[in-house]
Structures are given as structure tokens and as C-alpha cells.
Amino acid sequence: MAGLGTRVLPGAKTTPKNLLNVVDRPILSYVVEEARAAGIEHFVFIVGRGQGAIEDYFDSNPEIEGTLEAKGKLDILADIRRDLPQPGQMSFIRQMAPLGLGHAVWCARDVIGDEPFAVMLPDMLMMAKRPALAQCVDAYAQKGGNIVAVEPAPKGEAHKYGIVALDGQDGRLNRMTGMVEKPAPGTEPSNLFISGRYILQPEIFNILETQERGAGGEIQLTDGMFNLMKTQAFHALEYEGTTYDCGDKIGLLRANVAFALARPDLADAARAAIRELL
Ligand code: G1P
Numbered sequence: 001m002a003g004l005g006t007r008v009l010p011g012a013k014t015t016p017k018n019l020l021n022v023v024d025r026p027i028l029s030y031v032v033e034e035a036r037a038a039g040i041e042h043f044v045f046i047v048g049r050g051q052g053a054i055e056d057y058f059d060s061n062p063e064i065e066g067t068l069e070a071k072g073k074l075d076i077l078a079d080i081r082r083d084l085p086q087p088g089q090m091s092f093i094r095q096m097a098p099l100g101l102g103h104a105v106w107c108a109r110d111v112i113g114d115e116p117f118a119v120m121l122p123d124m125l126m127m128a129k130r131p132a133l134a135q136c137v138d139a140y141a142q143k144g145g146n147i148v149a150v151e152p153a154p155k156g157e158a159h160k161y162g163i164v165a166l167d168g169q170d171g172r173l174n175r176m177t178g179m180v181e182k183p184a185p186g187t188e189p190s191n192l193f194i195s196g197r198y199i200l201q202p203e204i205f206n207i208l209e210t211q212e213r214g215a216g217g218e219i220q221l222t223d224g225m226f227n228l229m230k231t232q233a234f235h236a237l238e239y240e241g242t243t244y245d246c247g248d249k250i251g252l253l254r255a256n257v258a259f260a261l262a263r264p265d266l267a268d269a270a271r272a273a274i275r276e277l278l
Helices: 027-037 052-057 062-070 074-081 101-106 132-143 204-209 221-228 249-261 267-277
Strands: 043-047 090-094 117-120 124-127 146-152 162-166 173-181 192-200 234-238 242-245
Touching (some): 027 117, 027 124, 027 132, 052 090, 062 074, 101 204, 117 132, 124 249, 132 146, 132 234, 146 221, 192 221, 204 221, 242 249, 249 267
Parallel strands (some): 146 234
Antiparallel strands (some): 124 242, 146 192, 162 173, 162 192
16 A cells, blocks of 8 residues: 555655565565465555555566576575566556555556455554464355454554444454544544454445545545445454554564564574563
């Protein structure tokens, strides 16, 4: 999604924020891997000006690959190629103006066409045994309609997010009765915030086309979903795992630490380095 990455400037001035590294790979590498694990076969990136490096990242680079091959560095070569799509599996769309998440999703209407699709907000990096989007796909197989991944908001932070209202809470998958984007403190209908993984029906596109600006003066996906909820079911899935908000300095730092500690090849060295710093 196009955005200016203001919370991670100046790092995001020349590097799109979703290409900032977590350990040794860009954030988007993890998100694409999560999508693949959920069975996604076509990836649509909504990007803004100055984010052409995203397209280059997912393209082959004969110079780097040829050099690694010639030097016999085949493990690094395999690691680089792991992120590459099959030809034709990726589409890139310019959002042209940062008018909000709802507008970004609407920009993909022609490429997605008339079928259900997943939305992933790549700022939100998720660590989970069963990848978060795969958990959404499981929920979709059970309920159909529209699925929104949610999680409890840290105390006092609900107003920063989209918040859902539920028709009672029984287990992790519950029917939604409402949602609101960035509610004024004290007015939140629950403490469950929208985590950044969705499965949506294509009828959302017609709604987004005329969706008025909402919180922050932006065209909000949450408002569009709220309107779609008048005619279609929405379920909130409290997914099992941990979210790291990489659009935030400390969130990005936490992600780096957590993902390094979760890597068998780096865990010991990472733990020693962190202990020494503390
Ligand atoms: C967006 C969504 C919001 C969601 C959040 C998760 O907000 O509009 O509903 O809770 O992402 O990060 P943004 O972070 O773009 O303000």
C-alpha cells in the first residue's frame, strides 16, 4: 500500500518502508511468504511514487545471480531466488495519491476482478505457527463471506486502529456486528483491533468507488467494510500469533529481535548480543 512511512523516516526516504530489513530480508519478503503459505497465487502490490524498488526486488537480477553462481555461493543464490515469483504472478499498481487504504484496495479492482481476495497490510508482520493468512483462509472455509483478522489492542491504544464489534464472543471466530476506524478514546465497541489481514468479497469495490472520506480525511477500508456488512456476513478471527508493527520504530526493532531469536542459525548469537547490550 502506498504510504509515506512517516514513522520510520529518514530510513524510508529512499527505501520503501516495506523494503526495510527485518534481520536480513525485507519486510515484504516475509509477507509474500505468508501469502504463499495460504495458497495465494497472484500478488497485487499497490505502490506509490518512489517505490519502484519493490518491483526490482521481486525481479531476477542477472548480475547478482550470475556472480553468486560463478563464485559457487549457491546457498545465498537459493536464498535470493526463494522470493522470486513465477513469471506473471505479480502485478504492480500505482495508487497515484495517498488517499487511504480503501482507495488503495479500490485501485486493484480491475486486476482482481470478480472473485474473493485477501488484503495484507505489510507494515504488520506476523509471527505465527500457522501463518496468519492461512488461519484466515481456514476461517473462510468454515464461514465464507468476509473474514477480518483481529487481536486485543494494548491498553489505551484502541483509538489508533480499526475496532470491531462482535455479536457475542465464543472462541476465536465470531460474527461481527460493526466496526469503526480510529474511534475516539472511550467509545471503542471492543478492545479488538483489525490486525491487517482480510479476506473480502469483490462487492467491496463498488462500495469503495463512492466511499466518502472518513477518519483522518482518508477513504477508509473499514468504512467500506461496514457498508458491505449490511448485505454480507463478516467474521472476526482472533488469530493465534504475534503482530509486529514495522511501520513504527520500536515495532521494527522488536520485529528484528523476535525474528532473529526465532532463527535457528542466529538465535544463539542474537541472544548473546542482546544480553551484552542489556
Ligand atoms: C489501518 C487500518 C486499521 C487497522 C490498521 C492496522 O490503519 O485502517 O483498521 O487497524 O491499519 O495496522 P493505518 O495503520 O493505516 O492507520
